[in-house]
Amino acid sequence: MYVPFDELPASARLWIYQANRPFTDAELTALQPALRQFAADWTSHGRTLAASADILHRQFLVIGLDEAVADASGCSIDASVHFVRGIEEQLGLQLLDKSKLAFLESEQLLLLDRRELRSAVAAGTIQAATLYFYNTISTVGQLRAAWPAPAASTWLARYFQPVVS
Template identity: 70%
Template sequence: MYVSFDQLPPEARIWIYQANRPLTDTELTRVQPALAQFAAAWTSHGRTLHASAAILHHQFLVIGLDEAMADASGCSIDASVRFVRELETSLGVELLEKSRLAFLVDGEVRLLDRRELRTAVAEGQLQPDTPYFDNTIARHAQLAQAWPAPAAETWLARYFAGK
């Protein structure tokens, strides 16, 4: 069952998929019906899931699930990944690639290859307070509270330990 993304409860489970580039307004308009259709049709062992999906910051697909109504099963998770792959194909973007980290710099999402992180910190390109999109967060409430969060307040803290 489709639930408006902003109506998901704070404890709703989320999965974040980061695109390798920002989506255009035209692409966002085109993909909205597919997001709602996926959420409306998503099931787990025949049970309707209370779910939603949204594109945030023109670059992040976020799928949300109210687990208080019904949990996702392995098969339903597989179905969501298939949906993400279909979006990759239809939009010509990568959503499942995990080697790039996203930061908010001058109001824009900037991607950095994970292998370049240590150098970027050493050269001062990234500061402890640089907003970082930690796509490992798992609850809807965290989107508003800590996404993006200062890099030094996330798992990246160890890179700033000596600063």
């Protein structure tokens, strides 16, 4: 059962898939019916799921599930990953690659390879207050409250600690 994303409860489970490039206007328009259809048809062991899917910041595919209605099973999660892979193939982009970190700097989304993080912090490109898209958050409430969040308030905090000699 499709639920508009902004009507999901704060407790709804969340999956975030980061694209390796922004979605184009044409892609966003073409994807909307497919996202809605996926959410409407998504089931778990024959039970209807109260779900939604949307694109945020032109870069992130988010899937939300109200587990108070019914929770996802391994098979239904596999079905969602299959759906995401289909989008990758259809649009020629990557959504399952976790090697890039996303930051918001001066209203621009910056993708940074994980291996470049330490040098970007040292150079001042990424600072403690730089907004970071922490894509492993697990609820819609977390998304609404602090996504993106200042880098120093996430797992990246250790990169901003003073070096003790």
